[in-house]
Amino acid sequence: MRTKETANNERKATKTTNRRKRRITWFNPPYSKSVSSNIGKKFFDLLNSCFPPNHKLHKIINKNTIKLSYSCTPNIKQIISSHNKRIIKESSNKDSTTKLCNCRDKQSCPLQEKCLKKSTVYQATVLETNTKKIDTFIGITF
Ligand SMILES: [Zn+2]
Known part of the structure; x- marks a missing residue:
């Protein structure tokens, strides 16, 4: 059997939980x-x-x-x-x-093992053995 006080407490508890936000x-x-x-x-x-x-x-x-x-x-x-x-x-x-060089022979890398570095401008002078012609190439890495 419920007492009057416990019923009141329950009512109070439900009142507080149903507060309007x-x-x-x-x-x-x-x-x-x-x-x-x-x-x-x-x-x-x-x-x-x-x-x-x-x-x-x-x-x-x-x-x-x-x-x-x-x-x-x-x-x-x-x-x-x-x-x-x-x-x-x-x-x-x-x-x-990331690695900086992907040359097979690291010692002969023309850019001191930094050939994969971004935004590097390089120039190569190439001697063609048959015609003895010298060409220069300029490139940039991405
Ligand atoms: Zn290299």
Whole structure:
């Protein structure tokens, strides 16, 4: 048999679990020091003019359901330095893991065992033994 107190406790427990969550939509414009206009006021003025109290969406979109907060963005120095860091990390990883030379005889590599290195401009002078003609070739590695 249940006592009155335990029934009350159960009712309290169910009451707390069925709490209604507030449905809030956030507007997070990125903050900029150079912007002098009052973005918050302009935004809520727009809300009032676009969704007036007699509008059918006013129940969903009003000053109580829409909140505004600035979002922070990294400055240009942070963006550039993180980009540079990533590129340097990638290129240093490639250099250490991939081989630099694919010549059969490493000692006779014309570029000191770095013939697979990217963006290397090289020039070769070739002597043709039959015609005794000397030619020069210029190339670039990719
Ligand atoms: Zn080589």
